[in-house]
Amino acid sequence: MISKNTVCLWFNKDAQEAAEFYASIFPDTAVTAVHRAPGDYPAGKEGEVLTVEFTVMGIPCLGLNGGDGFKHNEAFSFQVATEDQAETDRLWNAIVGNGGQASACGWCKDRWGISWQITPRVLSEAITDPDRAAAKRAFEAMMEMGKIDVAKIEAARRG
Incomplete structure (x- = not known):
């Protein structure tokens, strides 16, 4: 059954390869x-793969x-909430280590140009801390990072 709302991602000719890669690294995918x-x-011939239906962590x-004709950019990203440094490292390294590109503040791109935010829950909690000074320290620490370092975020939050 087709979902009422589906994210459509434009690829050149490798949608199936991308979907299979996502299924290999993300749970519930x-x-x-x-x-x-x-x-x-215009972009292909009869019999070639035209579309691929897949889920990314339950999202159709x-x-x-x-x-x-079109390229991906940071205006769209998947934000993945991770539970700890090990999960953060595993996902970040899978994306960047397979032809992807590291960026700042937990962002990276896969080899197809799709942007991902690998965001430990600790970071989200820290930058929304009701203690504005703690939130600011955590935010400033994040601004200096590529891949998020959970221990450094926790230390910055504590002051």
């Missing part, structure tokens, strides 16, 4: 269907092999 083009289209997605 799976490729659910692969559809081939019923005829030729559709990968569209639409060609190289």
Whole structure:
């Protein structure tokens, strides 16, 4: 059954490869269907993979092999709440270590250009702390990081 609301992600010709990669690293993620083009289209030929239905941590997605006309950017990202440093490291390293690119403040891009925010829950709690001084210290520590360091965020929050 098709979801009422689905995230559609534009790929050149590798939507299936991307969906299978996501399924290999994220929990509650799976490729659910692969559809081939019923005829030729501007970016491909009849019989080639046109769309891929998949979920990313339970979120329904559709990968569209639409060609190289559009590129991903940071205006869209998946934000992944991690429980600890080990999970943060595992996900960050999987994305960056497989052709991705590190960025700042917990952001990175996978090799297809999709942006991910690998965000430990500790960080979210720290920067929303009712103690504004503690929140500011944690925020300032985050601003100096690429991959988030949970211990440094906790230390900054404590002062």
